[in-house]
Amino acid sequence: MSQRRAPLAPDPRELDPRAARAWTEPMAVTPLSGGCYAVETDHGSYTVDVPGRRCTCPDHRYRHERCKHLRRVAIEINLERAPPPGKRRADCAACGDEAFVPETAEPPLCTDCRLDPGDVVTDRETGDTLVVRRVRSDRADEYVIEATGKTVAAHETNERYPANDLVVDVVYLGDELRNREPRVYAFPYSRLRRVEDAAIVD
């Protein structure tokens, strides 16, 4: 079965005039924080507030219209040219791919690489089950383990993993279940395998 042939952009002749201008006029959209975007046009610069559905242009302020700037920001978000509110564009600190990540996430991680506190992972070396406490912004060759005075990368069992891996704080699941304050260990990111990934591979 063949796909129905269709244009990628709408036909401006069939659009509401404001929507047509939103698609066709040259504008530059720059994300600010808190769901706001700066929109530069040939006639001026305006600020669009997506959650508040507001724009600083006269068309919106005086005529209360859904102006071309509000529409343009919505289009750019839909086309993934601009991050949605609450997200920012960043290079993933683990795989390096560009992604939209939560605005305040540090380190920035794409959906594939993200580890959240409480996620269950396994140690690729021992098969032990661990629970993630946090992903640090430190790299394995920078972060010194207090108990040994050596970096995570210099730890004997971590030789196989990249020296520039992120460091992940974990606790052993058994400790977590038995102790109120289980001891926290620093692991290189690549040494950990998410449990759902493990289920697919094994």
Ligand SMILES: [Zn+2]
């Ligand atoms: Zn506007």
Ligand SMILES: [Zn+2]
């Ligand atoms: Zn990634």
